[in-house]
Amino acid sequence: MSFKLEMDGDEWEGFCERMLRHEFTWKNFETVPHKDRGDHGIEFFTKCGVIFQCYFPDPTYSMADYKKHVQKKINDDLKKLTKYETEIKKMLGDIVITEWVLVIPEVKSKDLIKYCKKKEKSLPKLSFFSIDGISVKIESDDSFPSGSLYSRTFIGEEINIPLEDVETADAEAWKNSNSAFYDNICRKTLKVTETGVEHLRTELIKNYLILEELMDAYRDQFPDLHTDIKNIALANLQTVKNNNLFRKQEPQEALSSLLQLNRDGLSKIEQRISLQNNEAFSSGFIASWLAECKMEFIINE
Missing domain, CATH: 3.40.91 (Restriction Endonuclease)
Known part of the structure; x- marks a missing residue:
């Protein structure tokens, strides 16, 4: 409104x-x-x-x-x-x-x-x-x-869905009810860093939960934009996957480049979305891909 x-x-x-x-x-x-x-x-x-x-x-x-x-x-x-x-x-x-x-x-x-x-x-x-x-x-x-x-788009309106912080207790509850996804995150984060790994896992879970809420809101309110965002993110994932066929990146490098691809791709959509929503999408997709085994090619298992 x-x-x-x-x-x-x-x-x-x-x-x-x-x-x-x-x-x-x-x-x-x-x-x-x-x-x-x-x-x-x-x-x-x-x-x-x-x-x-x-x-x-x-x-x-x-x-x-x-x-x-x-x-x-x-x-x-x-x-x-x-x-x-x-x-x-x-x-x-x-x-x-x-x-x-x-x-x-x-x-x-x-x-x-x-x-x-x-x-x-x-x-x-x-x-x-x-x-x-x-x-x-x-x-x-x-x-x-x-x-x-x-x-x-003709009045320069920015789309912004307000985001609520995920409580640590909610992240813990997610671990218990999504053990397979959590196991995937645990395996992959060991390849990414040896320090602060528990903090990284908790942040990834929070990003995952925020993404689910945000995607539901965009699907309901802006269905065409929801589709565009999802397609851009999947194309970015495929780009990094193809790049790794020829030169294997270190996990940290691959994840960072994918995060930046997401940010840049979403910022170019004709209908502007807020920086807050952009960042939630960009990091949330990576969290979901780590949890759902769509990034095995990066982790090199």
């Missing part, structure tokens, strides 16, 4: 247009110009039958004012569908509408969902509606993760 706080209505509309055009692709998405005689209560529509409107409530509104203004926006724009039915029908052509969606920065109250259902039941049967009527919905950009992520 933080990147949306500094927006205004026009900026939010531009953000939504980029987001939805990316989500539905240009062949299936249409923007309605409003310079001449207004947009007739439709800012965007899709060939699959969805009408979109955007609204940016004042962030300083109280909850009561917020609900009042959002409900007014829904009510006013739905009325325009009836008022401009003939013009809208000409604009849509053969497209049959099944959904009307208001996109706002954040859905703060379940009362708005109830209000949408209430309005849905009271709508008249319009010529461009599905024979079963239409759904009236309210959504935020969270419903369009791929498009939202794409649109953020």
